[in-house]
Amino acid sequence: MTGTPGAGRPHGIRSVLLTGVTGSLGSHTCAELLTHTAATVHCLVRADTQVAARTRAVRRLARLDDPPPHTGARLTALPADVTRPRLGLSGPEFDALAENAEVIVHFAAHIDLTAPYDVLAPSNVGGVQQLIALARRRIQLTGRPPVVHHMSTAGALLDARRLGLSTVDEHTRASEQTSGPLGYPRSKAAAEVAWTRAATELGLPVAIHRPAFVTGHSRTGRTFTSDLFIPLLWAATALGAAPAGCPGVPAERVDVVARAFVRLLDQDAPVPGTARAHHLAHPQPLSLDALFDALRRAGHALETVQPDEWWRRVTKHADDPGVAPLAALHGVGRYLVPVDDSHLPPGYDSSATWRTLAACGMEPIPFDDTFLDRLVTGLALPPPAT
Template sequence: MSRLVADIRVEEELTPRGLPVADILAPKRILLTGVTGFLGAFILEELLRTGEATLHCLVRAATAEEARARVERTLRGYQAWDESYRSRIVVEWGTLEEPLLGLTPERFDELAATIDVIYHCGAKVNFVYPYSALRAANVLGTKEVLRLACRGRAKAVHHMSTIDIFAHGGDRLIAEEEMGDPTGIGDGYSQSKWVAEEMVTTLRDRGLPVVLYRPWIILGHSRTGVTHTTDYSCVLVKGCIQLGAGPANDMALNFMPVDFVSRAVVHLSRQEASFGRTFHFANPRSVDLRDIWQWVVDYGYPFDVIPYEDWCERLRAVDPGNALFPIIPLLSGAFPDEPAPRISTAGTDAALAGTGIECPPMDRELGRKILANLVAIGFLAPPAEVSAAAKQPYAPNVQPV
């Protein structure tokens, strides 16, 4: 805990005081981090689709050419690429894990002189790694973003945080103005995001134009069903399909399509009234875990919904070929009996009123789109293949978990 508290401190010299303010509402040049991630890719696409600015994308790669290819490959993979985007994307070959974002001092200064707005979506996401393994990218990387924002001109920083900075558990309402408490956060990723948000808040209090965004679980695209296969929810569904069973828990889950969040973030980021505020994103309509299992059955997979204790018994027999195998440590307590916290989105709802930007429900139709996309990209085996495999004699692996 003392390490976290020490890391939130930002030296007094890092300040926007006395600096001219960049054109934060009509930017000509924007820097984005995390564009090869799910939300970051769609924020990039939304900025390209609805604006005219040049987009500078910080990308980690072995070469500059590979960095450019990663951006295009990511957008194409998410069905979000348009050839007209090519001329407006400038790839900055760097990384959050190094000083000056891995750029040369000369390039860092050039960006400091020309960038108007920064969307900081980048982070190393891993719920198993300790804080120490994520600190360089998520904490020190955020400080380098703030350093860029406070050099030459004061730039706007749109910081993607997470609801995970709040400890889950207990029937309580988390307000947008509430600050996270690290004492109840158990995983290193959420701890690193708490520290990062605290640093950004410090610079906001020093006068930097800052907006904080805290999304809950993002899954799928409302039109195409594309999603990111590294998401915990997708891995869980895949492993349970391979297992042929899911736990029969009464559990409300909250998922939002990525295009809702990206549209909302970009709209809010262009409003003068947004600066200094924090916005929460959560679906007003949760979905029950049993409904998700029904969508799996309706899609054609051989699947049983069984008591949690029986499911755990089956889980003990999985081998490395099952998608659940690497995340078994995370599954202890993954289906709690206590209710999840309620997330207030009052400020977000009011700011989006009249815009037509609304979160659609996670329903059977969207669930089917997501499953179809996961099959199409090869993440899930087609139901017919799983059915054929299920007819083979069952030979459990009884190694201890």
């Protein structure tokens, strides 16, 4: 049995304050809210004017594979910056926003898998602190806390195996130790810690959502620049080689993540004073061997080599335009194609989340060869060698 878009339509959401609408997941989620709920979506957008903010949001939605049929008055946009005090708003504007922020959905983030923590923290941690200030102000003005849904990442638990955790699930707490040394996972773990503390101190109901590898649209296969499978498959094609014996990776299609998020937003409200997590990945890992087989079906000849030899070739050919993007991401790439146990990520259990989704009428859609072929076709790879 497979999931059907639109089945079990969410219906209870009335109003959402959304950050990150111009990003991939944020835009898909905004479209899902506008298409399958009656909610009004109030977007915070970096822009100089309200007109410019709405224009940016509408243009981003129009580029989606499944854009909302219309936006109208149910989509509003406010020029703001989550990294600035009071979100860059005047005192009266900030208070008005706080009074109306019944549900805060935070997607905005600085995504750079090569940047150090100090570069990412002002946005990824500082932005959370500004939204906590908004939540605190709402409580002062109305006596009611907002419901908070924060988009994190499975990377916040990337290094949990070093702590003896062979598998992580929705009950695993993120910390600097679970996230490891890389800047982006560390910043997202720090954001989770901040929300968890705020949940306790302010009585906030907080839900933390951890997608893993987010890849192309289930219907079209079309993906986006932050999809880590792009540099991996480009490098394999350029080298004419694929690494052997890679572990399966937790993954899900971007539209499925957005759909699951909205179901959970609507039908599984968190408890005040607590922060709980959802894992937004398919219950079965995606086989990298299956991805490489899709390359072969597309006509690319790939030799199979051991991971250490494959990384040696990546390093040797790091100046090749097809290899360079993955070579630049070698820190996180080593977790995707580990050479030894020192970079082996933990197993990623999403079964509790899928039990909740099943109760909402949503079931997982298999990763089949048809989808993987669509994904490979959409990567604009160089033509196969003849």
